[in-house]
Amino acid sequence: MFKFRWFAIISLFFFHTVAIADPINVLLKFKDGTPENTQKNIISLSTPSAVSLMEEISVWRIKFPSNTAALEAVKFYSGFDETQYCYKSRRVRACAPNDPKYIDNSQWGLNGANGINMDQAWNIEGSSGSADILIAVIDSGVDYNHEDIVAKMWTSPQGYHGYDFVNNDNDPMDDDGHGTHVSGIAAAATNNGTGISGVSINSKIMALKVLDSDGYGDEADLAEAILWAVRNGAQVINMSLGDTVYMPTVADACQYTFNYGVFIAAASGNDNTPYISYPAALSTTFAVGASNSAGTRASFSNYDSNLDVLAPGVAILSTVPSDIYDSWKGTSMACPFVAGLASIVLSIRPDYGPGDVAEAIRRSGSDYPNRTNERGYGVINAKTCIENLNAHITTLAQKVTAFPNPLIANSGVKMKFAFSPAPSSVNAVRIFDLTGQEIIKLDQSSYYPSSQLVSWDGKNSRGENIASGIYFYFAETNIGQSKGHFTVIK
Secondary structure, X not given: OEOOEEXXXXXXXXXXXXXXXXXXXXXXXXXXXXXXXXXXXXXXXXXXOEXXXXXXXXXXXXXXXXXXXXXXXXXXXXXXXXXXXXXXXXXXXXXXXXXXXXXXXOOHHHHOOOOOOHHHHOOOOOOOOOOOOEEEEEEOOOOOOOOOOHHHEOOOOOOOOEEXXXXXXXOOOOOOOHHHHHHHXXXXXXXXXXXXXXXXXXXXXXXXXXXXXXXXXXXXXXXXXXXXXXXXXXXXXXXXXXXXXXXXXHHHHXXXXXXXXXXXXXXXXXXXXXXXXXXXXXOOOEEEEEEOOOOOEOOOOOOOOOOOEEEEOOOEEEEEOOOEEEEEEOHHHHHHHHHHHHHHHXXXXXXXXXXHHHHHHHOOOOOOXXXXXXXXXXXXXXXXXXXXXXXXXXXXXXEEEEEOOOEEOOOOOOEEEEEEOOOOOEEEEEEEOOOOOEEEEEOHHHEEXXXXXXXXXXXXXXXXXXXXXXXXXXXEEOOOEEEEEEEEEO
16 A cells, blocks of 8 residues: 555644662773772772673673662773773663564564664664654554553553644544554564564654544644654654645744754655655655665655655555554655654764754665665665764763864754763753853753763853854863853854
8 A cells, every 4th residue: 555644724635760670790801900909999999789890802791789889880990091981781682572473574674684773783882772762653643552562652641642633622533544653663562472563662653633533634734743742751752744835833843842852853755856845845854765775765755855764665564543553655655664763862962953863874785875865875774873872982082172163053953062081970061152151051961871962952041142252161061161152153
């Protein structure tokens, strides 16, 4: 079945810390020549529950009772000049899911030769995503009782799974099938012995129904749904729908969403025309075209200078209502591959803004750094994308580095203050204008230990975007102090 939903102005067409029972292992290796007594003394400065040495490779296996204690130890040990490397031991498992439709290679988009390399991506620590990351599927609703989706649904405090903007009620049940198919691609239950595998193993689905049983909807409902998603905590929005004309209200809603820090994936359209559909054509959304199993652009996929990437969109098996599975094609099917990957990116890098997420996914494209109107940056690669997320940690300058510099205001990319060696605590990062007026004070709540960064959205303490100009920062951590400057341009 060929799927892309046209949406006309008229109805026409986490960092979550928990104590765990099993000990967490930290692996620590010191530089060659470090005396054994020195090594033992450094290890003893922390509070491990057990220590052993793998003598053949000179690596210490240090156990801690909780994830928090292990992460703190990694930061602590990494701060010593004698340390060669230190990290939390990765979990290993049989990565290929036991979902029958995945095992029989029916899901080429995930594990085929020209798919998104998800089977390899799942080998990487953190690649399962997080239940704290919500993907809002703005579509025809979702069959939230489907056997392969029911466990993945977000539930509001009132017990609802989203909202139905077509019928103005709290029951976003899918009476068309399109939204259920899209949702399964992004985040169907994985490794549950049933049906298919979704891209993101842990992310939750928020169902927002704006299309009726014939697949048509209204721009006002779409704009309302976008804002509802932001208001209720979605970090990723999937819009496998569109129209050939610019929709100002939807554009405003997308701009608000982008400024708020939410990533929007949108389908490019299915007319094989050199014009991307709206809202995918907006600068605040991420335009996704469709590829086939040969890795080339699908014959129906729209393209132009706004196209970001391609993702699998032909013969894509996914969920449809009433516990059924079916293969459809369209840029609608390509889009949720990106939305699912974006949710994983944000689970690993919660400091990222939507522009950061977009750039991370673009850089995974099969053609990157080359770009064409017909392919964008090529077919996305989940393994490449996830592997590169924390690559900056091994190349940080000493003390504090502010990047990107200059910071482009309202670009969706946040300013980062990178620390090396990694501090265990950030007392403050104060930002001043040229007159010496303090603009904002960032503290420990803005520090992301997983990436060793303090992140800032370019707003002052009143939540207003700052003006173009030169700014100064003063950073203070448990290790020491640093100062510098950066530029903001519009």
